[in-house]
Amino acid sequence: MSQLDAVIRQSRRLKRGEYLFRSGESFKSLYAVRTGVFKTSVASQDGREQVTGFLMSGELMGLDGISSNVHGCDAIALEDSEVCELPFGRMEGLSREIPSLQHHFYRLMSREIVRDQNVMLLLGNMKAEERLAAFLLNLSQRLASRGFAANDFILRMSREEIGSFLGLKLETVSRTLSKFQQQGWLVVDHKHIQLIKPEELKALIAGCAHAHGV
Amino acid sequence: MSQLDAVIRQSRRLKRGEYLFRSGESFKSLYAVRTGVFKTSVASQDGREQVTGFLMSGELMGLDGISSNVHGCDAIALEDSEVCELPFGRMEGLSREIPSLQHHFYRLMSREIVRDQNVMLLLGNMKAEERLAAFLLNLSQRLASRGFAANDFILRMSREEIGSFLGLKLETVSRTLSKFQQQGWLVVDHKHIQLIKPEELKALIAGCAHAHGV
DNA sequence: AAATAAGCTTGACTCTTATCAAAGCAGGGA
DNA sequence: TCCCTGCTTTGATAAGAGTCAAGCTTATTT
Numbered sequence: 001m002s003q004l005d006a007v008i009r010q011s012r013r014l015k016r017g018e019y020l021f022r023s024g025e026s027f028k029s030l031y032a033v034r035t036g037v038f039k040t041s042v043a044s045q046d047g048r049e050q051v052t053g054f055l056m057s058g059e060l061m062g063l064d065g066i067s068s069n070v071h072g073c074d075a076i077a078l079e080d081s082e083v084c085e086l087p088f089g090r091m092e093g094l095s096r097e098i099p100s101l102q103h104h105f106y107r108l109m110s111r112e113i114v115r116d117q118n119v120m121l122l123l124g125n126m127k128a129e130e131r132l133a134a135f136l137l138n139l140s141q142r143l144a145s146r147g148f149a150a151n152d153f154i155l156r157m158s159r160e161e162i163g164s165f166l167g168l169k170l171e172t173v174s175r176t177l178s179k180f181q182q183q184g185w186l187v188v189d190h191k192h193i194q195l196i197k198p199e200e201l202k203a204l205i206a207g208c209a210h211a212h213g214v
Numbered sequence: 215m216s217q218l219d220a221v222i223r224q225s226r227r228l229k230r231g232e233y234l235f236r237s238g239e240s241f242k243s244l245y246a247v248r249t250g251v252f253k254t255s256v257a258s259q260d261g262r263e264q265v266t267g268f269l270m271s272g273e274l275m276g277l278d279g280i281s282s283n284v285h286g287c288d289a290i291a292l293e294d295s296e297v298c299e300l301p302f303g304r305m306e307g308l309s310r311e312i313p314s315l316q317h318h319f320y321r322l323m324s325r326e327i328v329r330d331q332n333v334m335l336l337l338g339n340m341k342a343e344e345r346l347a348a349f350l351l352n353l354s355q356r357l358a359s360r361g362f363a364a365n366d367f368i369l370r371m372s373r374e375e376i377g378s379f380l381g382l383k384l385e386t387v388s389r390t391l392s393k394f395q396q397q398g399w400l401v402v403d404h405k406h407i408q409l410i411k412p413e414e415l416k417a418l419i420a421g422c423a424h425a426h427g428v
Numbered sequence: 429a430a431a432t433a434a435g436c437t438t439g440a441c442t443c444t445t446a447t448c449a450a451a452g453c454a455g456g457g458a
Numbered sequence: 459t460c461c462c463t464g465c466t467t468t469g470a471t472a473a474g475a476g477t478c479a480a481g482c483t484t485a486t487t488t
Contacts, residue, residue, distance in 0.1 A: 042425075119330075124381035
């Protein structure tokens with residue numbers, strides 16, 4: 001484990017808006033978020049952007065680079081942030097010596113695949129209200145598991161970025177937030193969200209959530 | 215390598231419509247398609263189905279089960295098929311002894327993540343015509359790489375399954391195929407597809423394809 | 429502090445795709 | 459072979475989300 005420590009000690013700070021890596025750059029390391037928030041996104045040739053995730057502390061970026069030795073997405077800090085760099089070659093070597101580390105990596109990658117499948121379910125089957133409810137509840141749950149308030153938080157991303165992640169336009173995100181507020185389910189003050197009746201949001205996605213657990 | 219052979223020799227045959235595994239079942243093995251075609255799908259509580267992939271020979275199913283030891287999707291044969299079972303525990307052990315196998319596994323899982331990101335791009339940003347064009351070209355390319363004809367093939371899945379994968383209703387799939395046929399880009403005869411002008415389909419998705427290669 | 433830019437909200441209108449419905453076709457089983 | 463069932467096609471209509479536009483708030487720059 002001290003070997004592991006030696007490898008991951010290096011960390012890097014980024015300012016808001018700064019790129020951690022870009023699609024097409026050569027892949028050398030994975031990055032774990034230490035503090036702050038990131039978005040990852042893939043861009044099409046004509047400039048359309050698909051945000052593929054919003055990452056917070058403890059979450060890993062760059063797994064998509066392993067297959068081709070080239071990063072497959074952009075990773076951008078949404079606020080001043082800090083990451084640990086994990087040189088993949090060394091991690092791979094270590095994981096041969098430490099079975100539990102190897103197993104941990106397999107599980108991490110598998111978890112990312114499960115997460116992606118859930119996003120597909122969201123993008124393929126849900127309506128705008130369901131998507132936004134699912135998004136807010138997911139955020140809430142992840143904040144709560146990190147010791148932050150579950151029902152009172154600041155959005156680190158713009159309406160446009162939320163829309164890109166959810167397959168919606170920014171106007172639709174804005175309108176849907178307003179609708180939730182009118183119904184008394186939450187209070188929106190720009191980036192500040194207070195969930196008043198999270199159970200109503202949960203009811204909204206009860207049917208369309210994945211059938212077997214989280 | 216003979217050790218590897220010993221592990222993967224076991225194979226299993228399935229009839230059309232048969233489940234290879236179901237979401238919620240305990241995870242023990244990965245499965246590689248040997249012959250035939252499978253679909254994987256996740257279901258929501260109210261019965262909505264999202265097809266997450268169509269798999270052909272050489273492709274791997276079950277990676278999403280590693281994270282939780284429980285399968286996260288259903289896998290169903292779309293025609294009489296054969297798979298190799300790869301007991302994951304043994305593969306994990308072997309991969310510690312054979313570095314190239316370990317690396318291969320990391321790459322496989324990463325490739326699945328990249329594939330999922332591209333599906334997100336499709337579901338989040340593309341219009342019906344673009345989705346279907348991307349789907350047909352992807353199928354064509356994968357068939358070609360297996361030695362089959364690139365521009366003349368049989369769809370193994372129904373319009374409804376295609377629609378589920380692409381986030382469209384079956385009627386939209388049918389209409390869009392008809393439109394392509396009217397334009398002389400392809401010929402549809404039920405499940406039989408002949409691509410006449412694949413370059414037109416490529417032109418349709420030129421803008422919305424991923425910016426940095428495959 | 430004023431000026432400017434960026435992001436957000438809301439309204440009016442349009443367009444794509446979903447929904448509902450009916451009819452056609454094809455393959456499998458008796 | 460014939461019938462039945464399931465899949466597909468096509469049309470008419472409706473609903474959801476997108477587009478365009480204007481005004482407003484907040485943040486940044488000078």
